Amino acid sequence: MSSFTLPQINDNPDGGWGPSSSNFPAQFKFKDIPYAPYSKSDKLGRFADWNDPNAGSGGGQGGQGMASQGGQGGPRQGGRGRRDAGQQAFGSGSASAFAYFHVEDESSFSLVDNKAGPSRRPGGMARGRGGGRGGANTYANRMAQRGGRGGMQTGRGGAQRGGRRGWRDWDKNSRARESSVAISPEWQMLDEIEFHRLAKLRLDVEEPDDLENYGKLFPYDKTYDRITTKSERPLQLVDRIKYNTTTSDDPVIQRLAAGNAATVYTTDVILSVLMCATRSVYPWDIVILREGNKLFFDKRDGGPFDTVTVNENASDPPQDPVINPNDKTAVPEPPSINSATSLSLEATYINQNFGFQSVIENAPPPAIDFDKPNPFYGPDETEPLASCGYRYRVFDLSVDEDEDVKICVRTEVDAYLPGVGNPKDGQGLVTIRALNEFDPRAQGSGGAPDWRTKLDSQRGAVVATEMKNNSCKLAKWTVQSVLAGAEQMKMGYISRANPRDNTRHVILSATSVRPVDFAAQLNVSLANGWGIVRTVTDLCMKMPEGKYVLVKDPNKPVIRLYAVPLTAFVTEDDEDADGILDDEIDV
Incomplete structure (x- = not known):
């Protein structure tokens, strides 16, 4: 028969529930x-x-706190309410x-992201400071999507206000870019300058002196200024030759350097990157060669100067596929037409062909030949030359009369305006550039509106978005136009015929701006740019003769100066041409 035995109960003579300390078990x-x-x-x-x-x-x-607060009805009411004023939390x-x-x-x-995350419950409050004007909870966001009161949703492909986050937002700030050039352990870092220090520099420079002009210019076709989205024109593939030779390989600069025309020698493409360094986000590098009392600013073959960036300054710029190095089984993603590298090549292709297409070659008004022909076009070349004029100009960077610091810059112009003046005297010169739209719904579009619906009616909104997403690129184009002495800069708006096809494009519109006025709209300070150039020049002139590299950090607003061997960035073909490998050739 089953039985049940009661456990031993220790009585507490002090009153209350539970055993007293006196009759606790010894163990x-x-x-x-x-x-x-x-x-x-x-x-x-x-x-x-x-x-x-x-x-x-x-x-x-x-x-005691529990006892006192328990008599008041508990510390919190409803589990989600706020504490009463002056009431202390338990255990605090x-x-x-x-x-x-x-x-x-x-x-x-360290704080990684302070944007508002999505709320899981309709009544939950969104965390962070990213709540929009239509309320801080998901219910308000849903009402905003339906057109409800107090909410707002951006245009096609844009992210709504109210805290919704895009795809893989968790990974945006953790992506690290690679340097534009591999930093060798043999290199010696000489100096490091932060962007906030560069932004404080100022140097006023007077108008330059023109030394020599080379090349041939065709007139700009003014019919492109009348193109609208209703009368779009296809972008054509025009086969022309245009040279982008680096500084040290320019025969004209070599001759001018032999005659001591200046202290520093460079091109407008390289100089514009240095003058707009504080706006740059992507990495870049400039090779600096000091020979005696002269400096040569060069670019590397295949470096970042040969391509055009897309949405570099956007809050979420285009990204290349990232592979986890710790995952040995990871399969590389197929190349996307909207990746950063693909968009850069596409933008470079668009810029070149729009400049070739928007000039008149075989009809009056006639082409203008400068004093001397193209210095890079050899007698064995058979393909036609593109419309391009090279103007070698000298800017005086001297601070006082006791010093003589001048910089010789090879500038480029793409066409001339007929009937404005004599292009040989620097009148009516034009630079031609192109902005491109890829897919307003793709990642990296930067919230750009649809050009086909907004370009004719709301051009200001389109331009403002481009000025925000491509601040560095537009600043460099403007500085190049100012350096070349161009009166106007023509900008084309070119989009894909189909957002999923990056091989066919159409010209939606074209506009013209005055470079000096556009620089003021972009808040580009030429005095600050010249101050940066003079600072880098003084820094390099303090160093002994040799080769140096100025590198923009890929992930920080910092530039660094490295001392590199003379054989750095020299290919075998260059060595053979310079006679460095004569001994090996003799063997």
Whole structure:
């Protein structure tokens, strides 16, 4: 027959529930540990700090707090309400054993993203400061999507206001770009300059002196200024030759350097990158060669100067596929037409062909020949030359009369305006550039509106978006036009015929701006640019003769100057041409 035996009950003569300390079992070793209450809202670092000498008093205070607050109806009402004014949370006393903070964890903490995340419940409050004007919860966001009161949703492909985040937002700030040039351990870093220091530099430079003009210019076709989205024109593939030779390989610069025409020699493409360095986000590098008292600013073959960036300054710029190096089984993603590299090549193709197509070659008005022919076009070349004029100009960077610091720049112009003046005297010169639209719904579009619907009616909104997303690119184009002395800069708006096809494009519109006025709209300071150039020049002139590299950090607003060997960036063909490998050839 089954039976049941009652357990032993220890009576507490002091009253209350539970055993007293006097009749605790002897083997119970935790009998002197104080009791402290908890609240569901308390954040615990760990259960208890056994080394805290005030643990007993803390527990006592916690118990008193529970007793006093329990009589008032509990610490919180409804679980989601706010604490009453002056009411202390459970376990939050200064001497509490549970108020634990780990110093090392707090010091190593860094904020990654403060944007508002999506709320899981219709009534939940969105965290962070990213809540839109239509309310901070998901319900308000849904109402905004339906056109409800207080909400707002951007145009086609844009992200709505109210806190919704895009695809893979968690990975945006963790992507690290690679340097434009591999930093060798043999290189010696000489100096490092932050962008905020560069932004404070100023140097006023007077009008330049024209030395020599080379090349041939065709007139600009003014019919392109009348193109609209209703009368779009296809972008054609025009086969022309246009040279982008670096500074040291320019025969004209070599001759001018032999005659001591200046102290520094460079091209407008290289100089514009240096003058607009504080706007740059993508990495770049400039090779600097010092020979005697002369400096030559060069670009590397295949470097970032040969292509055009797309949406470099956007909050979420286009990205290339990233492979986790720790995942050995990862399969590379197929190349996307909207990746950063693909868009850069596409924009370069568009810029070249739009410049070739928008000039008149075989009809009056006639082409204008400068004083001397193209210096890079050899007698063996058979393909036709593109419309291009090279103007070699000297700018005086001297601060006072006791010094003589001049820079010789090879500038380029693409066409001339017929009937404005004599292009040989610098009148009516034009530079031609092109902005391109790829897909307003793709990642990296920067919230750009649809050009086909907004370009004719809201051109200002389109231009403002491009000025925000391509601030560095537009600033460099403007500086190049100012350096060349161009009166106008023609900009074409070119889009894909189909957003999923990056081989066919159409010209939607074209406009003209005055470079000086456009620089003011972009807030481009030429005085600041010349100050940066003079600072880098003085820094390099303090160094001994040799080769140096100025590198923009790929992920920080910093430029660094490295000393490199003379054989750096020299190919075998260049060595053979310079006679460096004569001994090997003789063998």
